[in-house]
Amino acid sequence: MSDRIVFEDVSKFYGEILGVNRVNLAIPPGITSLVGPNGSGKTTLMNLMTGLVRPSRGKIQVLGYRTDDPENLFKLVGYSTQFDSSPKGLTGYQFLYFYLQLSGCDSRTAEQAAWRAIERVNLVADAGRNIAGYSKGMRQRIRLAQALAHDPKVLVLDEPLNGLDPLARSEMIALFRAAAERGCYVIISSHILHEVDVISDQVILLSNGYVVAEGQIQNVRSEIQEHPTQILIRCTRPRDLAAKMIESELASEVVIHNDNRGLLLKTRSADNFYLALNRLIVNGVEIESITPADDDVLSVYEYLIGNEEVVR
Amino acid sequence: MAVYRRSYKPYTGVLTATWWRWLVLFRYSRRNLFRSKVQTVLLTICFFYPLLCLAFIYLAHNVGFLAQIGVSGNLISIDNTFFFRFLSAQGVLAFLLTAFVGPGLISPDLANGALPLYFCRPFSRAEYLAGKSSVLAITLSQITWIPGLILFAVQAGFAGPRWAWNHLWVAGSLILGSLIWIAILSLLAMALSAWVKWRIVAGALLLAVMFFGAGFGQAINAVLRTQTGYFLNLAYLMTEVWSNLFGIDSEHGISVADAWIALLLYCGICLFLLMRKVRAYEVIR
Amino acid sequence: MKTFWWRQIKAVVRLELKKTFFAKRGLWIYLVAALPVFLFMAYAMAVSREQGRMTEMAHEGGKELTYQDLLAVKPGMTNDEVVALLGKPDVHFYWTEHRHTSAQRIEDILHEKYNYSDGQHSLYVEFVNGKAETVMLGEGSNLIRDSIVFAGVFQFFFLRLGLFFGCLGIFMNLFRGEVLDRSLHFYFLAPIRREVLMLGKFLAGLIATCTIFVTSEVLQTTAFLWAYRPSVRNLYLYHNHGLEHAAAYVGITVLACIGYGAFFLIAGMFFRNPIAPTAVILIWEGINPFLPAVLKQFSVIYYLKSLSPVDVPTPPGMHPVLALLISNSNPVSAPVAVLGLLTVALIALCVSSLRVRRMEINYTTE
Numbered sequence: 001m002s003d004r005i006v007f008e009d010v011s012k013f014y015g016e017i018l019g020v021n022r023v024n025l026a027i028p029p030g031i032t033s034l035v036g037p038n039g040s041g042k043t044t045l046m047n048l049m050t051g052l053v054r055p056s057r058g059k060i061q062v063l064g065y066r067t068d069d070p071e072n073l074f075k076l077v078g079y080s081t082q083f084d085s086s087p088k089g090l091t092g093y094q095f096l097y098f099y100l101q102l103s104g105c106d107s108r109t110a111e112q113a114a115w116r117a118i119e120r121v122n123l124v125a126d127a128g129r130n131i132a133g134y135s136k137g138m139r140q141r142i143r144l145a146q147a148l149a150h151d152p153k154v155l156v157l158d159e160p161l162n163g164l165d166p167l168a169r170s171e172m173i174a175l176f177r178a179a180a181e182r183g184c185y186v187i188i189s190s191h192i193l194h195e196v197d198v199i200s201d202q203v204i205l206l207s208n209g210y211v212v213a214e215g216q217i218q219n220v221r222s223e224i225q226e227h228p229t230q231i232l233i234r235c236t237r238p239r240d241l242a243a244k245m246i247e248s249e250l251a252s253e254v255v256i257h258n259d260n261r262g263l264l265l266k267t268r269s270a271d272n273f274y275l276a277l278n279r280l281i282v283n284g285v286e287i288e289s290i291t292p293a294d295d296d297v298l299s300v301y302e303y304l305i306g307n308e309e310v311v312r
Numbered sequence: 313m314a315v316y317r318r319s320y321k322p323y324t325g326v327l328t329a330t331w332w333r334w335l336v337l338f339r340y341s342r343r344n345l346f347r348s349k350v351q352t353v354l355l356t357i358c359f360f361y362p363l364l365c366l367a368f369i370y371l372a373h374n375v376g377f378l379a380q381i382g383v384s385g386n387l388i389s390i391d392n393t394f395f396f397r398f399l400s401a402q403g404v405l406a407f408l409l410t411a412f413v414g415p416g417l418i419s420p421d422l423a424n425g426a427l428p429l430y431f432c433r434p435f436s437r438a439e440y441l442a443g444k445s446s447v448l449a450i451t452l453s454q455i456t457w458i459p460g461l462i463l464f465a466v467q468a469g470f471a472g473p474r475w476a477w478n479h480l481w482v483a484g485s486l487i488l489g490s491l492i493w494i495a496i497l498s499l500l501a502m503a504l505s506a507w508v509k510w511r512i513v514a515g516a517l518l519l520a521v522m523f524f525g526a527g528f529g530q531a532i533n534a535v536l537r538t539q540t541g542y543f544l545n546l547a548y549l550m551t552e553v554w555s556n557l558f559g560i561d562s563e564h565g566i567s568v569a570d571a572w573i574a575l576l577l578y579c580g581i582c583l584f585l586l587m588r589k590v591r592a593y594e595v596i597r
Numbered sequence: 598m599k600t601f602w603w604r605q606i607k608a609v610v611r612l613e614l615k616k617t618f619f620a621k622r623g624l625w626i627y628l629v630a631a632l633p634v635f636l637f638m639a640y641a642m643a644v645s646r647e648q649g650r651m652t653e654m655a656h657e658g659g660k661e662l663t664y665q666d667l668l669a670v671k672p673g674m675t676n677d678e679v680v681a682l683l684g685k686p687d688v689h690f691y692w693t694e695h696r697h698t699s700a701q702r703i704e705d706i707l708h709e710k711y712n713y714s715d716g717q718h719s720l721y722v723e724f725v726n727g728k729a730e731t732v733m734l735g736e737g738s739n740l741i742r743d744s745i746v747f748a749g750v751f752q753f754f755f756l757r758l759g760l761f762f763g764c765l766g767i768f769m770n771l772f773r774g775e776v777l778d779r780s781l782h783f784y785f786l787a788p789i790r791r792e793v794l795m796l797g798k799f800l801a802g803l804i805a806t807c808t809i810f811v812t813s814e815v816l817q818t819t820a821f822l823w824a825y826r827p828s829v830r831n832l833y834l835y836h837n838h839g840l841e842h843a844a845a846y847v848g849i850t851v852l853a854c855i856g857y858g859a860f861f862l863i864a865g866m867f868f869r870n871p872i873a874p875t876a877v878i879l880i881w882e883g884i885n886p887f888l889p890a891v892l893k894q895f896s897v898i899y900y901l902k903s904l905s906p907v908d909v910p911t912p913p914g915m916h917p918v919l920a921l922l923i924s925n926s927n928p929v930s931a932p933v934a935v936l937g938l939l940t941v942a943l944i945a946l947c948v949s950s951l952r953v954r955r956m957e958i959n960y961t962t963e
Contacts, residue, residue, distance in 0.1 A: 052958040074788035085779040101608035102787035512870045527758040531750045
């Protein structure tokens with residue numbers, strides 16, 4: 001059995017409209033974020049992964065299982081979709097209970113697992129209410145509960161933090177992290193880049209149906225050669241340090257920070273810069289911190305895709 | 313200090329005159345209508361029979377040609393019965409066209425919560441309904457009384473002014489008969505689509521009202537040995553009224569006056585249903 | 598594995614039944630099924646009222662009449678002759694008409710109406726100036742004769758329209774309704790084989806339609822027989838194949854649910870708009886008598902008509918084309934009809950399974 005979620009040359013067309021094109025991926029365990037603007041193919045990729053749509057070309061396997069074999073696939077996979085609807089007339093509890101019964105659980109197991117999932121998403125008080133009367137955040141949580149209910153190995157979560165309040169967000173993020181630490185595959189699509197940055201082990205950047213980058217964010221950043229690396233140095237006497245940096249020719253551009261307590265420099269060779277850093281420190285300059293300023297998802301997104309429709 | 317920057321600039325251009333504002337809806341709805349290939353094909357089919365009738369009128373006035381092909385000149389007579397049959401045939405097609413077109417007029421607006429968007433503008437419910445129903449009214453007119461009048465004019469051209477004068481009432485019947493049928497179909501289609509919201513279910517429901525109503529009416533007549541079942545048969549009621557308008561003998565299961573009253577009652581019920589549903593807000597229970 | 602699948606099927610059935618039986622949008626199906634019941638309830642009331650009236654007339658009349666007595670009255674007889682034959686009428690109406698016979702003359706014409714009954718039949722005689730002009734012998738309610746009307750309503754209204762549209766509503770809703778509600782993904786996200794899901798949904802639809810329409814059929818039969826005296830009812834049920842007919846109607850209803858259900862299930866998967874397939878199936882069922890023998894077999898109504906226990910005679914004066922629609926030129930034997938229908942349904946289910954395997958969730962195109 002493979003230990004990856006594998007896309008081999010996968011394309012999906014909706015008539016004449018491109019969903020995704022020539023996608024090759026091998027997603028490892030941990031939290032993987034799908035990042036891209038609206039219509040870039042994130043949901044299509046998730047739907048392909050879960051067999052809700054079929055690829056026009058190529059092959060997909062989730063831990064060795066084909067996506068057109070739902071009976072085996074969904075024993076491993078839990079998918080929280082963006083579709084904001086459920087079968088009519090069900091309460092939150094019934095929604096989970098029937099889902100678990102459809103999964104083949106007997107009545108007692110389904111009941112226990114349903115309550116366990118409800119507790120995990122903090123919906124116990126509202127479990128007896130009809131889903132149609134739920135708020136947006138509650139619907140999001142019950143969908144997450146559905147995805148988590150049968151303790152799947154692979155969690156596919158389409159915009160899972162949408163509509164959740166800050167407290168619920170941090171609870172959910174903790175839940176995802178815990179799942180990742182147990183060795184689960186957590187695939188998340190999100191627009192909220194600073195959250196993606198915090199939780200992701202790796203990212204897949206999508207634009208117009210194409211995968212434009214994938215991997216750990218630092219590795220992706222280091223491969224983007226056309227944009228110099230930005231480094232923020234918090235220190236005293238930033239002007240003296242800036243002069244030294246320009247003189248050394250390792251920095252191509254230096255900007256003094258507005259509060260006069262640091263500088264932002266750009267370098268084309270970050271490794272050489274770090275090696276030479278001790279030599280470049282001027283006497284009397286006190287360094288507080290040295291941090292890369294653009295090896296986060298937001299910067300990579302801006303470099304590779306542009307800054308449209310990004311929630312910072 | 314807070315900065316209040318006014319970025320919204322209201323529209324200052326020319327507004328469509330109030331009287332014609334409902335035509336904006338007509339324009340856009342009509343455009344949607346012809347996006348569907350099925351509907352375009354169906355509309356095209358609706359013109360076959362008028363063309364056939366045109367050929368009949370031409371042949372009826374070319375006795376020599378008929379003699380050549382061995383058909384008696386008296387076989388085709390262009391009179392009130394001819395126009396009654398024309399309207400009956402086009403009436404069936406008008407119903408089929410309504411079943412496809414009608415439900416798509418209001419239900420998408422209701423399903424997508426678009427009514428508040430319409431009514432937050434200087435646009436009344438009556439204008440909304442007029443705009444939507446005009447799509448059906450104009451489309452169905454194109455296949456009923458307009459070709460009917462063209463046929464009448466062609467026949468009058470061949471037969472002369474005396475025929476035209478003597479049969480002017482047929483033209484009137486053609487227009488009145490068509491307009492009643494168009495009004496019933498439009499109101500029924502819109503009322504059903506407003507109540508069920510699903511475009512396709514509303515279409516199926518329209519079929520059901522017509523066929524099921526007729527079937528149940530017949531069952532009532534057979535079981536209870538009565539004629540009151542005809543009140544459930546819209547097509548029968550309409551045929552009674554048409555027969556009366558065109559001076560044709562009919563079965564007379566119920567009187568013409570009863571048929572008129574029943575049809576007006578149907579229109580009233582449909583209007584009531586529409587007025588209950590077409591509102592700027594929706595109560596979600 | 599079979600236990601696992603069976604458990605899943607039971608879960609699907611339970612969920613679907615909850616949706617079908619208790620959904621507000623499905624109320625019209627109950628109405629469709631209830632309408633013929635109401636109709637036969639009205640019939641029962643009318644029959645019992647008529648019977649009561651005739652019994653009362655027969656009791657109140659001066660002479661105990663037989664059917665032969667009523668038959669003896671002919672047009673042209675005088676009222677004295679009729680009174681001599683049948684006695685004083687139970688019900689007697691009269692009025693005088695002032696008729697203009699020529700320009701200045703008005704003639705008084707006496708109209709009389711006599712009404713007799715033997716308890717089961719009623720005789721209406723209209724006299725004009727003392728001479729019988731119209732003689733009408735009302736048959737009264739007759740269970741055997743009305744059982745043909747019942748068969749007609751069953752074949753032409755209940756089967757072809759009520760059950761047809763009821764199955765359309767329930768079976769189209771199984772997949773197409775879920776797509777329109779944007780909730781089909783709920784099922785597709787569960788570890789369940791699509792074929793098992795399809796089978797579960799079909800069984801749920803079948804249970805729902807059978808429950809609703811078989812109940813309707815039983816209630817119709819009950820209401821139809823209710824008005825008759827127990828002796829007449831027993832005679833019809835146990836000595837005139839009434840019970841067999843009632844059982845046959847229930848069987849046909851179940852088979853119709855299977856046949857139409859399979860058709861509409863498949864139509865709901867292949868077509869976005871049910872108007873087109875509904876119209877096609879209606880037309881296909883309608884033109885069935887004109888089709889070649891091979892094609893006839895791919896129709897539900899062909900088998901159902903073959904199974905119908907009572908042949909509905911063509912009403913006099915009916916258009917030949919309609920008459921042809923009513924008659925079943927070459928009916929098949931009952932086992933062949935049942936097997937044929939089940940085979941057609943099975944083929945439809947197999948095609949549905951192939952289709953459901955390839956179904957995708959793409960709500961935006963709806």
